[in-house]
């Protein structure tokens with residue numbers, strides 16, 4: 001394959017995902033030297049004054065951007081989103097017969113619930129679904145008022161299902177996986193017990209997971225909880241109990257600068273709405289040439305999933321779609337292997353202009369291929 005340069009591609013990958021060009025450039029500079037120190041980020045000690053400043057500034061920026069109340073800690077942790085599947089029950093369950101409530105709305109919340117079963121009794125809030133296309137009405141929810149917490153994944157990356165309202169779970173602390181829609185919309189942090197997000201989709205590269213946790217939920221970890229998953233240890237050590245993924249924290253800080261320069265979360269929210277509606281409009285006005293299985297109310301603004309050539313998708317047309325998109329530099333549009341079809345991931349770094357290019361391609365592709373349906 002001929003070599004491509006970054007300016008000629010649009011990376012619609014589901015994560016790790018596109019990093020804004022300005023940030024890539026700053027990362028390059030930081031590889032050589034951070035803040036005039038003469039030492040690059042890859043070679044800087046996590047106990048150095050330079051890294052200590054990066055660590056603090058990054059959490060300060062997150063606190064300001066999300067307006068995080070003073071009674072919440074912001075932790076920068078190892079282990080990815082999957083690490084939190086274990087850390088959450090290990091830190092939050094309480095009582096002799098601990099129970100936790102899980103909304104299962106797709107692949108990731110299903111995995112989280114399975115992992116939690118190792119540590120507590122898991123109550124599934126929703127009836128079992130044959131396919132993940134939305135969230136059943138509140139009248140069908142079975143919440144347990146005695147649960148230690150209620151868990152949900154706000155944006156299911158594989159299925160393209162997103163909650164657009166915060167579920168009302170009464171007094172039980174609400175725990176949310178925002179890995180794939182973090183900082184794409186405004187959040188009232190005070191409604192949550194805990195929010196977490198891996199950085200590698202909306203706010204940087206793989207290697208750091210942001211955990212925002214209310215102080216009263218810290219300090220109750222199971223005695224067998226691995227030390228690097230223990231929120232108290234991490235909070236007491238400002239997330240530097242051991243060697244963190246320093247480069248990922250550095251990149252996170254630079255992406256946050258970029259978000260601030262773009263106009264903060266308000267701007268990200270506006271862009272997300274504009275980008276995703278461009279694609280959903282094409283799908284909805286295609287007379288069935290394109291088909292999105294997700295119910296309108298729960299369509300993701302981050303991961304637009306769709307079939308080409310009808311409800312089941314036409315294998316040949318879908319392959320052709322991927323090939324032709326790739327020729328135009330539009331990459332990683334193939335849906336997750338477990339569901340097939342297409343998935344366009346429109347994280348913060350994807351510009352409205354790039355989404356527009358995909359929209360134009362979808363219209364042209366439909367025009368040339370509609371007869372083959």
Ligand SMILES: Cc1ncc(COP(=O)(O)O)c(C=O)c1O
Nearest residue numbers: 080081082108155157179180198
């Ligand atoms: C919503 C969501 N949660 C959790 C995960 C798991 O993250 P990780 O690969 O960092 O463990 C993913 C991965 O894509 C995800 O999309």
